[in-house]
Amino acid sequence: MTNLAAAQEQVWLYDTKLADAKVAIAEQQADFISSAHAHYQKALALETHSPVALRGLGLLHLDQQEPAQAKEFFTQYLQLNDIKDRRYIESLVKKI
Incomplete structure (x- = not known):
């Protein structure tokens, strides 16, 4: 699912503004990438x-x-x- 599709789904489900949903999803994606990077680095340390x-x-x-x-x-x-x-x-x- 693309960020836009996810944002549109969030708008439909939770009656939020599309711009707010896009920001929330971008933040979630940044958190996911940061977490993945940290876990891969830990794996390399081991x-x-x-x-x-x-x-x-x-x-x-x-x-x-x-x-x-x-x-x-x-x-x-x-x-x-x-x-x-x-x-x-x-x-x-x-x-x-």
């Missing part, structure tokens, strides 16, 4: 070559328009053995 954490941080940074950081995590991820989405991540790195 296992420095965690494929889930390296891939997740790369995707988070890519989504946040931070290509240098995304490329750094993707590069580490691609150095691991037995990753199933190597071609996909390589295609992302080429676009950075």
Whole structure:
């Protein structure tokens, strides 16, 4: 569901203004991203070559328009053995 669709649903369900709903959803999304980043960092602290954490941080940074950081995590991820989405991540790195 897109942010706009979620905002429209919130307006319909709770009779709020669309602008207020968009702000609330943007705040929720920022909290989610911050929480995900913290959890991936904790995972890396426990296992420095965690494929889930390296891939997740790369995707988070890519989504946040931070290509240098995304490329750094993707590069580490691609150095691991037995990753199933190597071609996909390589295609992302080429676009950075």
